[in-house]
Amino acid sequence: MTMTSDKDRVVIFDTTLRDGEQSPGATMTHNEKLEIAGLLDDMGVDIIEAGFPIASEGDFNAVSEIAKNATNSRICGLARAKTGDIDRCWEAIRHAEKNRIHTFIGTSPLHRAIPNLTMDEMADVIHKSVTHARNLCDNVQWSPMDATRTEWDYLCRVIEIAIKAGASTINIPDTVGYTAPVESAELIKRLIETVPGADEVIFATHCHNDLGMATANSLAAVAGGARQIECTINGLGERAGNTALEEVVMALKVRNDIMPWSTGIDTRKIMHISRRVAAVSGFAVQFNKAIVGKNAFAHESGIHQDGMLKNAETFEIMRPSDVGLSGTSLPLGKHSGRAALRDKLQQFGFEVGDNQLRDVFVRFKELADRKKEVFDDDIIALMRSGEDAENDHLQIVSMKVVCGTGGPAEATIEMEIDGQDVSATASGDGPVDATFKAIREIHPNTARLQLYQVQAVTEGTDAQATVSVRLEEDGMIATGESANTDTVVASAKAYVNALNRLIIRRGKVGEGADTREISYKDVT
Ligand SMILES: CC(=O)SCCNC(=O)CCNC(=O)[C@H](O)C(C)(C)COP(=O)(O)OP(=O)(O)OC[C@H]1O[C@@H](n2cnc3c(N)ncnc32)[C@H](O)[C@@H]1OP(=O)(O)O
Ligand SMILES: CC(C)C(=O)C(=O)O
Ligand SMILES: [Mg+2]
Secondary structure, three states: OOOOOHHHOOOOEEEEOHHHHOOOOOOOOOOHHHHHHHHHHHOOOOEEEEEOOOOOHHHHHHHHHHHHHOOEEEEEEEEEEOHHHHHHHHHOOOOOOOOOEEEEEEEEHHHHHHOOHHHHHHHHHHHHHHHHHHHHHOOOEEEEEEEHHHHHHHHHHHHHHHHOOOOOOOEEEOOOOOHHHHHHHHHHHHHHHHHHHHHEEEEEEEEEOOOOOHHHHHHHHHHHHHOOOEEEHHOOOHHHHEHHHHHHHHHHOOOOOOOOOOOOOHHHHHHHHHHHHHHHHHHOOOOOOOOOOOOOOOOOHHHHHHHHOOHHHOOOOOOOOHOOOOEEOOOOOOOHHHHHHHHHHHHOOOOOHHHHHHHHHHHHHHHHHHOOOOHHHHHHHHHHHOOOOOOOEEEEEEEEEEEEOOEEEEEEEEEOOOOOEEEEEEEEEOOHHHHHHHHHHHHHOOOOEEEEEEEEEEOOOOEEEEEEEEEEEEOOEEEEEEEOOOOOHHHHHHHHHHHHHHHHHHHHHHHOOOOOOEEHHHHO
């Protein structure tokens, strides 16, 4: 068992409901905020920044209710360096068992210019606002907004004032995502070494992702001595977002050998909350997002899939179950190999020998070349459409169909009938009608089309269509089915499959065989 002391523990401060919600378009409803707060509380987040109570009646109500319902987490509200903001914030969070007022002001030259305050005047505002907050709440966090672009001497001076006024957490925001990891670590280290009273408080890091360095900067800050990371689920937040909670938490877990600090997060809850935040904020997670992206535990290429099937550690540094996923995904695509295909077929109950695997693999690659992603249903359709093809009396060799607004559709079909090539051209009312007519010219028959049904097996415009055709002739019924990314090709093959079944049926009737319905799928 490893013992963790306070200095090894990193406090996770989640601001999905405050900074995350500041993303344009990410506004959440009252109930959605309560739901997300409940999930954050349940997953072990130490502090939830639930909102900015002065901002609106809705924000105030949400923060108040979250404060009343919290069971484990400390509930924090944001306030400007204004008495009215701080009072309103306290009003909202006071009912929480554990609460915090977070007050801030922009300290860099650019931000001092906005309220047009001199350094001394701002120092006074900081002293008064933190003192006021501390008089209301015994847990106060102070942030010098745009700290990473604030003059060093002034930064030290205002932090000292905030500590003396009673702030117990000093947050160092990289408000515009400007800093780099070496600076981030150095800044925190030097502040702790320099500012009087710094060893009595916790230093926090609050990074934005404008240059894609938020996670690296946060972890560097921890290496420099910070013990609170401010972050959001999925990295939601202003502009390019905030540090992603799931990234820092998993980085500390996976690389604990070089970053020996722990968090209280139950990482198995990560996937669920990520999906809920994506759903309620309307901000979909990018496929290749670390930890929670759709592809974070997916492997398509053959060499990777083969490796994964032999030993998951070959291409995965964490287990999917660590973040709440049921398993790795090995989607099949044009880069996949035989090992993954065989594994997938076995999952569906198809036991194939080496020869059959070779044959299926060729057809699979043809399909994968035409499709972005080959889904499970595509594989099943592929297996079914390949069954018994070799013994068929009628086989399509090639086909060309012309259709559009300029006139009737025209189909030219070339078929092999018992080893002989025959072709025909026919026009019709649409591409499928023309195709079926051309096939009937090549193989005249009186079969009546009882059913023609098209179904998209998978999603997208490149989806495979499964076409089912049912023919009736002299009381005999035969069905055919085929899947293809080209609906007209699938239609032609399904029609020909049904005709082949009728031919078999005719032969069997001639031999006095049974007259039950025979379908393509029955003939194996
Ligand atoms: C980096 C960050 O994430 S900071 C947090 C940003 N989040 C938000 O702004 C979301 C919530 N904000 C709001 O709903 C509104 O901006 C409110 C209610 C806070 C204020 O609304 P308004 O009174 O209409 O002011 P407005 O938004 O136009 O401008 C901000 C005002 O706050 C002042 N201000 C900004 N930060 C601070 C601060 N930390 N302390 C004191 N005053 C501040 C500005 O100087 C400006 O003052 P002015 O009106 O006297 O010029
Ligand atoms: C309010 C502060 C902490 C902030 O969000 C920032 O500076 O980015
Ligand atoms: Mg921020």
